Amino acid sequence: MARDIPEPTFIEFGQAAKEPVRVAEDLGWQRVVEFLRSRELSASTLKAYERQLQIFYSWTQNKSWHDITHRDIDRYKQYLKNRPSKRGGTLAPTTINQALATLKSFFKWLTVKDYITRNPTLTIEFLKEPAKPPRDLPETQVNQLFEALAYRGASEVRDRAILQVLSHGLRAREVCGLDISDYDGRRLSIREAKWGSDGLVPLKPDAVFALDSYLGWLVRNGFAVSQEAPLFISLSNNSRGQRLGYSGIYELVKDLAQASELDDIHPHRMRHTFATALVAAGMNPLLAKRAVRIRSDKIFARYSDRALDIKMEEAFEEIYGAAEES
Numbered sequence: 548m549a550r551d552i553p554e555p556t557f558i559e560f561g562q563a564a565k566e567p568v569r570v571a572e573d574l575g576w577q578r579v580v581e582f583l584r585s586r587e588l589s590a591s592t593l594k595a596y597e598r599q600l601q602i603f604y605s606w607t608q609n610k611s612w613h614d615i616t617h618r619d620i621d622r623y624k625q626y627l628k629n630r631p632s633k634r635g636g637t638l639a640p641t642t643i644n645q646a647l648a649t650l651k652s653f654f655k656w657l658t659v660k661d662y663i664t665r666n667p668t669l670t671i672e673f674l675k676e677p678a679k680p681p682r683d684l685p686e687t688q689v690n691q692l693f694e695a696l697a698y699r700g701a702s703e704v705r706d707r708a709i710l711q712v713l714s715h716g717l718r719a720r721e722v723c724g725l726d727i728s729d730y731d732g733r734r735l736s737i738r739e740a741k742w743g744s745d746g747l748v749p750l751k752p753d754a755v756f757a758l759d760s761y762l763g764w765l766v767r768n769g770f771a772v773s774q775e776a777p778l779f780i781s782l783s784n785n786s787r788g789q790r791l792g793y794s795g796i797y798e799l800v801k802d803l804a805q806a807s808e809l810d811d812i813h814p815h816r817m818r819h820t821f822a823t824a825l826v827a828a829g830m831n832p833l834l835a836k837r838a839v840r841i842r843s844d845k846i847f848a849r850y851s852d853r854a855l856d857i858k859m860e861e862a863f864e865e866i867y868g869a870a871e872e873s
Contacts (some may be wrong), residue, residue: 575609582656589738589745591720599649612657617667620650624671640674647671681819681853684812689714689820691807698806702782706799708761709779709791711754716821716839719796719814728774730758737840746840822847826854 579600583593606623607615627643651668658666692710699706712722712735721737729736733755735748750758765772770780770788777790796814804812818839825835836847 575612576604578612578657578662579604579653582653585656595645596649596652599646600653602646603650612654613663615654615663615667617670620647620667620671623650628674640676644673644676647673679849681823681849682816683820683823683853684816688807688809688812689817691809692800692803692812695803695806699802704757704761704764705779705782706803708754708757709796709799710803710817711751711757713796713800713814713817714821715748715750715754716818717748718818719793722779722796722814723791723793725778726774727762727772727776727778730762730778732759746837748838748840819850822850823853823857826851827857 579597582600583597586593586596588596603623606626607619610619624643624647627638627646630638632638632642647668651671654663654666654668657663693707696703696707696710709722712725713719715735717735717737724738725735729738734750737745737748762772765780770776779791779796781787781789781791781795783795800812800814800817804810822835822839822841825838826832830838832847832851835850836844839847839850841847
């Protein structure tokens with residue numbers, strides 16, 4: 548049987564020919580895809596891993612993984628130390644260490660799978676991270692934020708529920724990702740948290756009341772309340788009824804702070820406040836660590852130390868009295 552004659556491809560004079568696909572480059576990124584698929588991690592953590600490996604792969608100019616040496620890793624570490632951050636200045640040591648930890652995990656996997664013979668990250672040293680004390684809010688300032696809800700108008704019911712959830716130590720992006728099915732009437736289920744910190748968050752009675760009131764408000768106003776619907780929705784004209792984004796939560800807290808005449812307030816400070824308060828109230832540090840969903844003992848020690856400082860000051864004032872603020 549005669550074979551079909553393939554259609555010829557004509558290239559006009561002066562037209563650049565397409566670059567041939569370089570198999571080595573495709574194979575290099577295929578290893579990354581295979582690595583990510585092998586990891587039992589949340590979607591947000593996998594996305595962070597992928598982003599870090601994309602940056603490194605581009606920096607190497609798609610060099611074969613087998614050809615990467617410890618000198619390349621050292622040079623990349625220096626590159627990260629000099630790389631500008633989005634906020635200006637250079638990257639924080641924590642950010643650089645996260646990038647290096649991703650590389651260590653990836654190259655260890657390549658070695659175990661026999662894709663490379665030597666692990667170039669064995670000698671790498673992490674940067675020393677300066678210990679930052681948690682920036683918890685005094686109880687009076689937290690109360691001021693809740694009092695400012697009275698000026699939120701039609702969104703007060705929703706905003707009160709959001710502030711209650713934030714006061715239980717959730718990150719703003721975790722609040723954005725909540726669906727109605729993640730609330731069971733007593734707890735919130737965090738499914739896709741930063742660095743795999745998924746878990747259950749028990750709620751105080753005030754938070755349960757605020758969430759139940761908000762869900763009833765959704766029904767009365769004709770919004771979707773199916774299990775797969777977002778828990779917190781936007782009420783703006785442009786995106787009414789859609790999932791509330793990070794900027795919406797950030798602006799809410801900023802507006803409450805402005806109404807309360809408080810400076811330097813942002814959603815994450817509510818997480819610091821919750822963690823410190825648990826330890827200061829006498830909760831077993833192991834249980835408090837689980838409630839806040841922090842895996843690192845080093846990170847949680849900041850809250851334990853801060854709680855001790857608070858208890859020390861309270862004990863001191865009981866003996867000598869509190870000094871008047873100037």
